[in-house]
Amino acid sequence: MAAIAESIGPSRRRLVVDGLGIVASAAGFGLVYGLSARQAGFSLVEAVAMSVLVFAGAAQFAAVGYLGQGLGWPAIVVLTAFLNARHLLYSASLAPWLSRTPRPTKAAMAHLLTDEAFALSIAHFRRIGRADLFGYWYGAIVTTFIPWNVATIGGVLLGGAIADPRSLGLDVVFPAAMAGLALGLTVGRREMVAAATGAAIAVLASLAWDPAGGIILGGLGGPLVAMAIPGTAATTPLPPSPFGDLEAVGRPADPGGDPEIGVAP
Amino acid sequence: MTTDLVLLAILMGAATYPSRAIPLLAPGVERLPPRVIEYLRLVGPAVLAALAATGTMLVVDDARRATFHVGIEWLAVGACLVLVRWRHNLFVGLLAAVAITAVARAIGLA
Numbered sequence: 275m276a277a278i279a280e281s282i283g284p285s286r287r288r289l290v291v292d293g294l295g296i297v298a299s300a301a302g303f304g305l306v307y308g309l310s311a312r313q314a315g316f317s318l319v320e321a322v323a324m325s326v327l328v329f330a331g332a333a334q335f336a337a338v339g340y341l342g343q344g345l346g347w348p349a350i351v352v353l354t355a356f357l358n359a360r361h362l363l364y365s366a367s368l369a370p371w372l373s374r375t376p377r378p379t380k381a382a383m384a385h386l387l388t389d390e391a392f393a394l395s396i397a398h399f400r401r402i403g404r405a406d407l408f409g410y411w412y413g414a415i416v417t418t419f420i421p422w423n424v425a426t427i428g429g430v431l432l433g434g435a436i437a438d439p440r441s442l443g444l445d446v447v448f449p450a451a452m453a454g455l456a457l458g459l460t461v462g463r464r465e466m467v468a469a470a471t472g473a474a475i476a477v478l479a480s481l482a483w484d485p486a487g488g489i490i491l492g493g494l495g496g497p498l499v500a501m502a503i504p505g506t507a508a509t510t511p512l513p514p515s516p517f518g519d520l521e522a523v524g525r526p527a528d529p530g531g532d533p534e535i536g537v538a539p
Numbered sequence: 540m541t542t543d544l545v546l547l548a549i550l551m552g553a554a555t556y557p558s559r560a561i562p563l564l565a566p567g568v569e570r571l572p573p574r575v576i577e578y579l580r581l582v583g584p585a586v587l588a589a590l591a592a593t594g595t596m597l598v599v600d601d602a603r604r605a606t607f608h609v610g611i612e613w614l615a616v617g618a619c620l621v622l623v624r625w626r627h628n629l630f631v632g633l634l635a636a637v638a639i640t641a642v643a644r645a646i647g648l649a
Contacts, residue, residue, distance in 0.1 A: 288627075295629035298637075320544035327545075327552035337551065339601050347547055355554040363586055366562035367579040370571060377564060384560035385552075389590060396583045443640030446612050449594030450619040450636035454629045456587035457620055465584045472585030473592035480593050480605040488605070489589045496585030497578045 285401040289394060289409055292455070293417035296390045299451040300421040302444040303331050307338075308429015309439060314338045318430045325426040329388065329419065331448075332486070333357045357486045363493045364392040371396075371405040379407070386414035393455035400459070464500040472496025591616065611649035615639040 304325065311321035316338070324334045333354045340350045364387055372380055394413030399405050439445070460466045476492025483491075571579075595616045597605040618639055619632035626632070643649040 292629045295633045298630065298633055302637075316544060317540040317542065319540055319542050320548070323542075323545040323548040324551070327548040328555060329552070330555055333551060333555065336603070337547070341544075342601075347550065350547065351550045351554045354551040355558070358555040359558050360586060361555070361558040362562060363582045365559055367582045369562045369565070370576050370579065372563060380563045381560060384563050385556060387559040387563075389587070392583070393587055441641065441644050443615070443637040443644065446595075446615045446636050446640045447633055449591045449612065450616045450633050451629065452587045452594065453591035453616050454619050454623040454632050456584050456591055457623050458629075459584040459587065464581060468581040469584040469588035473588040476589030476593050477596050477607075480597055480599075481607060485593060485597065485599050485603060485605045489586065489593060492589030492592075493582055493586035496588070497581035500581050500585075501574070501578055 280401045282402050282406060285398055286406075286409065286412075288401070289398045289412060292394060292397070292458070293412060295451055295454065296394060296413070296417040297421045299447040300390060300418045301425040302439075302447045304422040304425025305429040305432075305436075306439045306444055307331065307334055308426040309432070309436060310335065310338045310429075311426070312430045312433050314342050316430070318427065321426055321430045322423065325423045328354070329385065329422070330354075330358050330361075331388075331422070359486070360490050360493055361387055363490070364389075367396060368392065368399075371399045375405065375407065383410060383414070386411075386419055388414070388418055389452065390418045393452070393459075397455065397458050464503065467503055468496040468500035470496075471499040611640055611643040614643075 307325070308321055311324070311334075316324075324337065328334055328337075336353065336357055337350055340353065345353075365384065368387070372383070375383075391410065391414035394417065395410040398409040398413070436442075456469050460469050472492040472495065474492075475495040476488045478488070479491040480488030593605070595612045596608060598608040599605050615636040619629075619636040622632040622635050623629055640649070
């Protein structure tokens with residue numbers, strides 16, 4: 275297993291190149307958010323406060339719409355919590371990799387955890403077989419937080435200069451970025467099944483119930499289905515074990531540990 | 540310049556933070572059973588694919604109702620996937636997706 279883990283240099287270079295796509299995605303959507311916020315009557319301070327303090331694109335777009343419909347603040351806050359509940363999955367998925375990271379650092383990392391930061395960092399961690407805080411901060415701050423906030427400011431200030439951002443094709447950047455990043459993580463049969471099933475469940479549940487709920491159901495249900503099929507030899511490392519470098523030998527180093535730890539699924 | 544919505548932003552941020560932080564900060568994560576870790580490993584591809592699929596195949600109106608949609612976005616995202624698989628470069632894939640969408644809309648195909 276250890277033999278297939280990339281060294282950190284090439285993986286960071288890949289992270290930087292993939293991050294360029296995320297910069298484009300975050301900047302494009304941040305611009306559209308800024309335009310929408312201005313049209314909804316947000317001041318520059320209010321629009322930027324959302325982008326800094328909430329830092330969650332879907333929830334921010336939804337808030338613009340909710341306020342336009344006259345929805346009360348308590349309802350908006352509750353709906354925001356629901357819309358962003360998928361971050362629980364990201365956080366839980368990253369947690370084993372970051373088990374040795376100091377809590378204050380993790381507390382700061384949590385605020386910057388987005389779809390993009392998760393996608394870039396989890397792919398990077400898997401390539402190198404361990405956590406790399408530089409990789410996380412790069413994905414969270416350089417490729418997402420800064421472009422998102424700069425573009426928010428740009429969108430508010432540019433105002434009506436951009437008549438229809440959709441005509442520029444900017445709305446396709448986010449799903450294309452998520453698809454490309456998902457593809458990078460589908461390196462085995464189980465990952466493919468998890469991705470395909472997760473997508474199907476999400477679409478069906480969104481149509482039948484609610485888009486935010488559909489994404490969560492897809493994220494929860496896809497892995498469940500994938501776990502039911504026989505696993506192939508993993509081509510991506512599991513998170514580092516607290517019992518040592520178990521993956522290097524393919525079996526537990528600690529005889530008292532769980533016999534399955536570190537064994538490829 | 541109004542600042543009324545800054546308080547709403549603080550409240551929305553406070554509502555979002557627990558879902559981002561609780562699993563990361565909860566003790567005992569390093570002792571999760573291997574089956575749970577394997578499950579969590581599969582969450583990434585599943586959630587990202589779910590976001591991609593819903594963003595491509597659905598249109599959500601202001602009332603958060605979703606309807607199925609077939610359009611140029613399918614071709615754009617498909618082209619992005621092909622390029623990412625072929626060139627291992629997300630940025631090139633995104634450029635192609637945006638170009639396909641913008642051109643199709645400019646000439647009235649979408």
